[in-house]
Amino acid sequence: MASSATDRGEKRHRIIFQPEGKRGEFPPGTTILDAARDVGVDIESICGGKLTCGKCQVIIEQGMENLSPVTEDEQRLLDKKKAGKNYRLACVTQFFGDVVVYVPEESRGGEQIILKEGVELSVSIDPAVKKYYLELSRPHLKDDLGDLERILKALKEDYGIEGVDIDFEVLRKMPDVLRNSDWKVTVSIWNDREIIDVEPGYKVEESYGLAVDIGTTTVVGYLTDLRTGEIIAVDSMMNPQVTYGEDVMSRITFAMQNPDGLEKLSSKIIDGLNKILQNTCDQAGIKTDQVSDMTIVGNTGMHHIFLKINPEHIAMAPYVPALHRSHDVKARDLGLNITEGGYVHVLPIEAGWVGADNVAVLISTEPYLQEEMWLVIDIGTNGEIVLGNKDRLMSCSAAAGPALEGAHIKYGMRAATGAIERIRIDSETLEPEYKTIGDAPPRGICGSGIIDAAAELYRTGIVSKNGRFNLDLDTPRVREVDGTPEYVIAWADETSIGHDIVMTQKDIREIQLAKGAMSAGSQILMKEMGLEKVDRVIVAGAFGNYIDKVSALTIGLVPDVPLNRIESVGNAAGVGARIALISREKRNEANEIARRVEHIKLAVHPDFEKEFTKAMFFPHMERKRYPHHEEILKLREKGVEE
Amino acid sequence: MVSEEKRKEILERLKKGVIEFDEDMVKEAANEALEVGMDALDAIMNGLVSGMEEVGNLYEKGEYFVPELLMSADALYAGLDILKPHVKAEDIKVSGQVVLGVVEGDVHDIGKNLVKMMFEVAGFEVVDLGKDVPLEKFVEESLNTKADIVALSAMMTSTMLGMPKVIEMIREKNPNAKILIGGAPVSKDAAEKWGADGWAPDATNAVREAINLVKGLKREIMGDKSE
Numbered sequence: 001m002a003s004s005a006t007d008r009g010e011k012r013h014r015i016i017f018q019p020e021g022k023r024g025e026f027p028p029g030t031t032i033l034d035a036a037r038d039v040g041v042d043i044e045s046i047c048g049g050k051l052t053c054g055k056c057q058v059i060i061e062q063g064m065e066n067l068s069p070v071t072e073d074e075q076r077l078l079d080k081k082k083a084g085k086n087y088r089l090a091c092v093t094q095f096f097g098d099v100v101v102y103v104p105e106e107s108r109g110g111e112q113i114i115l116k117e118g119v120e121l122s123v124s125i126d127p128a129v130k131k132y133y134l135e136l137s138r139p140h141l142k143d144d145l146g147d148l149e150r151i152l153k154a155l156k157e158d159y160g161i162e163g164v165d166i167d168f169e170v171l172r173k174m175p176d177v178l179r180n181s182d183w184k185v186t187v188s189i190w191n192d193r194e195i196i197d198v199e200p201g202y203k204v205e206e207s208y209g210l211a212v213d214i215g216t217t218t219v220v221g222y223l224t225d226l227r228t229g230e231i232i233a234v235d236s237m238m239n240p241q242v243t244y245g246e247d248v249m250s251r252i253t254f255a256m257q258n259p260d261g262l263e264k265l266s267s268k269i270i271d272g273l274n275k276i277l278q279n280t281c282d283q284a285g286i287k288t289d290q291v292s293d294m295t296i297v298g299n300t301g302m303h304h305i306f307l308k309i310n311p312e313h314i315a316m317a318p319y320v321p322a323l324h325r326s327h328d329v330k331a332r333d334l335g336l337n338i339t340e341g342g343y344v345h346v347l348p349i350e351a352g353w354v355g356a357d358n359v360a361v362l363i364s365t366e367p368y369l370q371e372e373m374w375l376v377i378d379i380g381t382n383g384e385i386v387l388g389n390k391d392r393l394m395s396c397s398a399a400a401g402p403a404l405e406g407a408h409i410k411y412g413m414r415a416a417t418g419a420i421e422r423i424r425i426d427s428e429t430l431e432p433e434y435k436t437i438g439d440a441p442p443r444g445i446c447g448s449g450i451i452d453a454a455a456e457l458y459r460t461g462i463v464s465k466n467g468r469f470n471l472d473l474d475t476p477r478v479r480e481v482d483g484t485p486e487y488v489i490a491w492a493d494e495t496s497i498g499h500d501i502v503m504t505q506k507d508i509r510e511i512q513l514a515k516g517a518m519s520a521g522s523q524i525l526m527k528e529m530g531l532e533k534v535d536r537v538i539v540a541g542a543f544g545n546y547i548d549k550v551s552a553l554t555i556g557l558v559p560d561v562p563l564n565r566i567e568s569v570g571n572a573a574g575v576g577a578r579i580a581l582i583s584r585e586k587r588n589e590a591n592e593i594a595r596r597v598e599h600i601k602l603a604v605h606p607d608f609e610k611e612f613t614k615a616m617f618f619p620h621m622e623r624k625r626y627p628h629h630e631e632i633l634k635l636r637e638k639g640v641e642e
Numbered sequence: 643m644v645s646e647e648k649r650k651e652i653l654e655r656l657k658k659g660v661i662e663f664d665e666d667m668v669k670e671a672a673n674e675a676l677e678v679g680m681d682a683l684d685a686i687m688n689g690l691v692s693g694m695e696e697v698g699n700l701y702e703k704g705e706y707f708v709p710e711l712l713m714s715a716d717a718l719y720a721g722l723d724i725l726k727p728h729v730k731a732e733d734i735k736v737s738g739q740v741v742l743g744v745v746e747g748d749v750h751d752i753g754k755n756l757v758k759m760m761f762e763v764a765g766f767e768v769v770d771l772g773k774d775v776p777l778e779k780f781v782e783e784s785l786n787t788k789a790d791i792v793a794l795s796a797m798m799t800s801t802m803l804g805m806p807k808v809i810e811m812i813r814e815k816n817p818n819a820k821i822l823i824g825g826a827p828v829s830k831d832a833a834e835k836w837g838a839d840g841w842a843p844d845a846t847n848a849v850r851e852a853i854n855l856v857k858g859l860k861r862e863i864m865g866d867k868s869e
Contacts, residue, residue, distance in 0.1 A: 051829050051831065072830060072831070073829050073830050073831045249800055252799075252800055253803070256800060256803065312800070315747070315798065315801070316746070316748075316800060316801060317746075317801075399750070466707065466710070467707055468705060468707075483704075485704075509707055509708075512708075516709070601749070603749040603751075604749050609712065609755070612709075612712075612752070613709040613712040613713060614709070616707070616709040617709065621709070
């Protein structure tokens, strides 16, 4: 983009970003957001420049006259956000002269935190890459067997391993490694069939792999000891693709509209993964080429973009992915810096939008081994739901939208420092108590807090079951601003952003839509399976803190179950990636399960509209579907937390 | 001839049934309207549609949300099914023809269905092409039906990109048709850039637009009687 024009000698204008003072020079007509990305200033841009989120507000300190005029759409968003004078939206504002821009705190991207542990599961360890130590006989004139054949002979004699081939690049370095190590080497074999590394000396106890969960918002890598399955180091980062749009669909659109779009998106994530690899290896005190295996999970969009497969066709009905099965690809072909001959194992895809991340959730929660009927819900922009047991499994994908991840919510934000992650409201005084990430002064609300807020507002009667605010309450926290009711969670002086943090009527409506889609998905799967109720509900998804079980039940985000039959497991997709790294059996199981799950296409299901309508109520329009509801409401009343 | 008192009472029940999304109440009142010999068009316009207008007001005020709209629509259709076959042909003044559908690649049609209903109660003849509609089909149907309005819906950013193609094709072959576009990812700038005649940023705003349309058209059809 901007930097590519450097050498053409055209006119350039300086932009300075405050308060960091970062600066750069760009050709006329560059947008402020593009310039910010280029110089490394992190500005929130949830909608990817489509003028729907209005989160990328910046204040123009100097050079107002050098900007593109305000369009009607921009003005509408600025008005809606009550932006002050000299505010502009960075994504659409171009500069044609020198400018100084101030990035207010609420527009800045925050440091991301993420759950580092999910469920622990007992898995028998059988990684794809195994290491074998060999002491080879030195060749001489009467024993002039080739180097590779010498290794193969020893593998057969010492370990009974046959039918092994070798990676071409490893072959090239092999003769020197053998001679420089006095013929004592450690050989890494991938899936019993290919030598992917030959290292000098005894390295059997140094066997590492990296499991990666590529989330739309967050990427997490787990450096794992392949012999024990233990995590040695964890690193996470915001998905670097967010600069091209915060949801999958805007990124796919970006790839469709720009000739080098896919290339850009793909190299962003590869660079990001190399950083995670480097960081975890640094923490563990090893080199990146000592990592010999890698597993990847992610939704279908992330999966395709990672592999640099055109994602266009999964964004259009009939939403067909390029492949369902798992795929093994040389890490070097993707530009990943693990050992040169190493492979990356990408987990399988169930159906269109039920991707490798959901398969990972399944192998880490194992509903397919149960007698009982389990419902596994992975909450995200695309909520994936699986219902079933050992005999039958069904899945669907519910377009919940990004509300539960903080987008489209007035003070919604990602799980970063200062995000409100827990909220309780006193039934008598209607005063809230909240907890923020890092115990910092609040600057927004993240997913777990948003679900809590909806549940508490409903439980205390501030919001009725149809989502409408009750304005006849004796508290200054419930008020009407420009005809829109809202509840004040934090007063301006408590926050770091200098104005009240509220939940508005519109926020509740967004939550109703998201919750309605997820809940309708569950109800339709239950109907298809012929069930009135399920035996257990497992809620996966990481939005800062674990999603509160009571809150999820209170608003009917999940179907009715007794409280001891619901479990919140955090980032189950990441756990699945780790399991696949250390167990070949689980890799096979993943492929088998992915093909066995029957996929229900929600949007074209004849009952969807009806179920969606009913499911938008708290907890549901048909109260008989929530027999435990009163009980759940009373729990909070008494201050019981589990 | 039914007494004015009885007429008012039945209209009130039709209206209330729609507002309170009570399908049974609507069906009962609609059947009774026919039994007592009420004019079917009167029952539709001053009962059902009048109720839907009130639903629109409640929606605008924020009292009602999408689920209430959908349920009211169901109640309205329950009444229409009973009353429509009895409307005298000469009373039907078609306000215009609309061809509408969700563009290729997209199967999300709740918003489109709401808009469709509003057009129908406004007296439009609606040709619903459904969802995942091939782009050429919009053009073909707009020519076949001599549609006054072509309405395109998309819920996904990726599928929205089909809209400018349809607009271009229609402009070329059927320059008189008005084109309305709507759906979550559509912006006013996009609508202008692509040369659409009207837009709505999301399904709910499209409904609002349609509701206004209903009001305007109803006045046209019924004259002062409905006011």
